[in-house]
Amino acid sequence: MNTVHPDIATHFENLKDPRVEGKTRHLLNDIVIIAICGVIGGASGWEQIEIFGKAKQEWFSNFLELPNGIPG
Template sequence: MNILNASFLEHFANLKDPRIERSKEHLLKDIIAIAILAIISGADGWVAIEAYGNAKYEWLKSF
């Protein structure tokens, strides 16, 4: 796969999700995407990432 032509999600497609099945409320790729977007927007920890996800919920839902 050419790194310049790969989509954002393709970069993370081979990541294994270490969580147990019953504790999965969200897809790992969604968590990664929200975390990256939040950090780019200035989030500095998981609490700020969660706040970003909640604040941008409607916009994120459109994807």
């Protein structure tokens, strides 16, 4: 059973990606979802969000693409 409400992932799918195309390793939607979950989980800053993401990578892989793992 998917524990994430589908609207969380789909809510940001139309978010315009300001990054240079071809110079990114991670999907913007993956980054946004991990950051939101990390902050809800108590992370305060990118380093803590990365630690949170790596600790929950197996769970995130159930509903995120993560083509290059957790962004770091």
